[in-house]
Amino acid sequence: MTRFLLSRALHAILVLGMVSVTTFAIMHLAPGGPSVLADPKLSAAERAAIVEQLGLDAPLPVQFTRWITRAARGDLGTSFLYAAPTAQAIADRVPNTLVLAGAALLLACLIGVPTGIAAGAAPGGTLDRWALRASVAGIAVPVFWLGIMLILVFAVRLQWLPAGGITADVDGGGLVDRARHLILPASTLALASASELFRYTRAAVREGRDANWWRVARARGVPRRRLLWRHAARHALVTLCSVLSVQLPRLVGGAAITETVFSWPGMGRLGVEAALARDYPLVMGVTLVVTLGVVLAGVLSDLGQLAADPRLRRA
Amino acid sequence: MTRVLRRASLGVLVALGSCDPAPSGVAGTLRLPIINDPIFNPVIAPDLGSVMVNKVIFSALVRPDTALQPTPDLATAWEAAPDGLSWTFHLRPGVRWHDGAPFTARDVKFTFDQILDLSSGTRLRSDFAAVDGVDIVDSLTVRFRLTAPFAPLLTLLGYNAGILPEHLLRGQRLSDATAFNRTTPIGTGPFRLAQVTPGATVVLERNPHWYGAPPGLDRLIFKVVPDINAQVAQLRAGELDLVTIEPANLGSVQHQPGIAIRQVPVVQHWYVGFNTMSHLFSPPAVRRAMAYAVNREAIVAGVLKGYADLPTGTIPIALRTYHDTTLHPVPFAPDSAQALLAAAGWHRDADGKLRNAAGREFAFDLLVDKGNPTREQAALAVQQDLERIGMTVRLRTMEFAALVRDRVLPGNYEAILIWWTTPPDPDQFAFYASDQDNNHVRWRNRTADSLLLAGRRTSDVATRREIYRAFQRVERDDPPVLVLFYPREIQAATTRLRGLPALGIRDALRHSEALSLGPGT
Helix, strand or coil: CHHHHHHHHHHHHHHHHHHHHHHHHHHHHCCCCCHHHCCCCCCHHHHHHHHHHHCCCCCHHHHHHHHHHHHHCCCCCECCCCCCEHHHHHHHHHHHHHHHHHHHHHHHHHHHHHHHHHHHHCCCCHHHHHHHHHHHHHHHCCHHHHHHHHHHHHHHHCCCCCCCCCCCCCCCCCHHHHHHHHHHHHHHHHHHHHHHHHHHHHHHHHHHHHCHHHHHHHHCCCCHHHHHHHHHHHHHHHHHHHHHHHHHHHHHHCCHHHHHHCCCCCHHHHHHHHHHCCCHHHHHHHHHHHHHHHHHHHHHHHHHHHHHCHHHHHC | CHHHHHHHHHHHHHHHHCCCCCCCCCCCEEEEEECCCCCCCCCCCCCHHHHHHHHHHCCCCEEECCCCCEEECCEEEEEECCCCCEEEEEECCCCECCCCCECCHHHHHHHHHHHHCHHHCCCCCHHHCCEEEEEEEECCEEEEEECCCCCCHHHHHCCCCCCCCHHHHCCCCHHHCHHHHHCCCCCCCCEEEEEEECCCEEEEEECCCCCCCCCCCCEEEEEECCCHHHHHHHHHCCCCCEEEECHHHHHHHCCCCCEEEEEEECCEEEEEEECCCCCCCCCHHHHHHHHHHCCHHHHHHHCCCCCEECCCCCCCCCCCCCCCCCCCCCCCCHHHHHHHHHHCCCEECCCCCEECCCCCECEEEEEEECCCHHHHHHHHHHHHHHHHCCCEEEEEEECHHHHHHHHHCCCCCCEEEEEEECCCCCCCHHHHCCCCCCCCCCCCCHHHHHHHHHHHHCCCHHHHHHHHHHHHHHHHHCCCCEEEEEEEEEEEEECCEECCCCCCHHHHHHHHHHCEECCCC
């Protein structure tokens, strides 16, 4: 176990290093420059002063070395956009992102997994056919369209739920208030994930039905219900662990559109904002944090698979 | 992590206290959108969101009235020396910062020391290029020393130059004052900061000690809503009260109960700039011909849905005092364009292409920034109109930051569709006088140079008006750029809103104390 974790830690450091170099290179290769400099009214002297202050006057290798030595000490630099430490700007957003991603993931699991098991148990049945169609729609619907539609229906027309933000503007912050603000963005974000989880679960259960252990268990008289929800579900769990490890970083870093439509101050939006504005320290910081999340999700998924499948433990 | 837990436990307590969330429309609270977290410091923050919030928190020495003329704010009176090389400002007595400290001349001097010092991170240095320094005469009097007479000084003092508190910021670089810039700004304005939620809201509350008429609102909330469609949806859901929109959004707010739409001319001119260093565009007659060839009425009606004014020159209609209303917009007259081009040596060949005596085609690239539908459609219309008189126009789109850095600033283009947002003053010396930093079309006209210089050095309004009228006439003969239109800002607001001056939102927010909410209509 210690060896496993140690090798994973080494692997993580390697990944972080490579991602940093690549992000830095891509960012500086992209056309344009920091938006703080994209003011046609700036005089040459003003531009020079800003460039110097932001440390952009040094050659790129020097800038990178400077950044990575500071990052190694935990200093992610100062964001151009926020005129504040990058780490602070990110830390402000992490809790919101975790809440939204957590809620979406929970919702996706609650919808996708049971439906997948039930559909996989009776392929070609009514539930299976309708759920399949719904899942295609769920994957295909563009998030920004769905988000705006949900706002128009539930916030503008019915006025049941707020159209955006994390709390009411005044005296907000109660649990009920927060939950009300969470419903629409979490549902929007969950839809695609739920559809994918459904499809993987369904496939895994169907695959189980063709396996020898299924027939043996049936022959030994294991009740169908128990077979499905204990044995087949556990079989599907192994697949789900790896699917979830791919979903998690997407929910954390890739929720930018949902976060933008619902004015949700999360990290995805922060990352996109930073990239569009060429806020170099912030882009690097967000990338680093998201990469760390991906690596962590990978480790968790491996551990989950070990827990779910005893055969893996022997290897 | 402890912070998260603390927040969560606080949430539980609040939830126990009141399970029913407060209704969204608390009386006396006005909510406006901004697209990003603001930096609470008028000297170093360049973006529109920050500018809007800072105009409410930080007062300036003067502020513009609805005719965009400077009126007293932190300064109650002022006078210029006869030679125009110094201005004395008498400051309002008894003003207190939001933290209770007294406001004095030291704060004004401190603010302008920062503005003039490029190493402070200032974004206002070029606005005050003519200012040499600020001296304290006594605790309520300051004197600005100028290197040359500079008439726009008053306007610029009321534009973005909010005054900063010396007692809180002395001895550190402005951009390093993170706590002040992000969470605890202290100004002298009619509203003070109550609460900031990063990425979400900035809640301002009425400043009970404000020196002017008591503010009509209890709270002014800026909500970070980055997407314009989401802004419109929130306006319709009653979660925002005042949104400035693009013509494309009109359909979703028109005829909605509880929402009123108003339009105000803003101090901008949108134009196609032609690089006058290019042999194609150096003759004024060619630029005049192109002005005849472009159908601006069609662009205003089609692309801007009528929410713009037809131009006569580079001084927009919003500058009511200086815009020359006796001039008529240049008519759409392709025939006159052909005639002018023929006189300049450009004739159409058998294929209808314009060629000169050497047989060279009239062909060039027109640059426009990527992603803004109004500008992209306007560029397309310009392209089509100019191709109709035989020119070959290749449209090129680029990302805005790249456009500015690689093309505008080095003057490296043939033609470009862009715009200027200028302070509410007719001074366009920086934009159109020879060899100035912002004169990227490289226009040179000696009469214009002397008029622009005179306009900058004359404070008398009547004389200035004559000077700028003469300038606008020079522009008719030798157009520096092809002005397409003067946009109007479209403000969609709750019908309960009262007291919003007929100004663009940037300038209107200098009068935030006048805003209030009444019953809907």
